[in-house]
Amino acid sequence: MTWYEFLLFAHIAAAIIWLGAGFLMTLVIFGARSxxxxxxxxxxxxxxxxxxxxxxxxxxxxxxxxxxxLVIDSDFWSxxxxxxxxxxxxxxxxxxxxxxxxxxxxxxxxxxxxxxxPQAPELDRRxxxxxxxxxxxxxxxxxxxxxxxxxxxxxxxxxxxxxxxIVAxxIVAxxxxxxxxxxxPASPTA
Numbered sequence: 001m002t003w004y005e006f007l008l009f010a011h012i013a014a015a016i017i018w019l020g021a022g023f024l025m026t027l028v029i030f031g032a033r034s035x036x037x038x039x040x041x042x043x044x045x046x047x048x049x050x051x052x053x054x055x056x057x058x059x060x061x062x063x064x065x066x067x068x069x070l071v072i073d074s075d076f077w078s079x080x081x082x083x084x085x086x087x088x089x090x091x092x093x094x095x096x097x098x099x100x101x102x103x104x105x106x107x108x109x110x111x112x113x114x115x116x117x118p119q120a121p122e123l124d125r126r127x128x129x130x131x132x133x134x135x136x137x138x139x140x141x142x143x144x145x146x147x148x149x150x151x152x153x154x155x156x157x158x159x160x161x162x163x164x165x166i167v168a169x170x171i172v173a174x175x176x177x178x179x180x181x182x183x184x185p186a187s188p189t190a
Contacts, residue, residue, distance in 0.1 A: 011066035018059035019141045026138050049106045064091045083151040090144035132174035139170040
């Protein structure tokens with residue numbers, strides 16, 4: 001096995017773990033929500049907080065580190081190629097969502113449960129929002145995998161338009177789901 005083959009294997013294996021685990025969690029949470037099983041949905045959401053530092057963050061960082069090392073080691077890949085830029089942007093979007101949205105929102109959900117229990121009115125809206133944003137993230141990760149396979153250039157306008165349309169559709173679907181979520185009643189003023 002050459003160094004390049006090792007880096008390629010490690011990059012692909014890390015991506016499989018990262019995307020596979022994310023996709024599985026999305027399906028499990030979606031199934032619990034569809035079945036109206038709030039306890040299971042909440043349990044799985046809370047499980048993500050445990051999994052993040054043990055699985056998602058290491059797999060995500062491994063994916064990008066091995067990918068960057070592949071480009072550095074390669075004589076034919078470079079950071080100015082569009083498909084590599086798209087892959088790095090997709091990774092960055094996922095990282096930023098995880099750090100600046102999922103982590104603090106998970107903490108807020110935990111505080112709501114601690115204060116008002118699993119039937120707190122605000123909880124359903126927040127769980128729905130997290131689930132909707134997660135579907136956007138998983139969609140982006142699948143598109144990054146497609147990007148790695150297709151390796152589009154600036155000449156692949158159709159591929160780029162389809163990818164952008166898929167991201168836009170995922171964002172619109174998430175926004176509509178969040179907007180249609182029931183709102184917690186306003187607290188009475190004394």
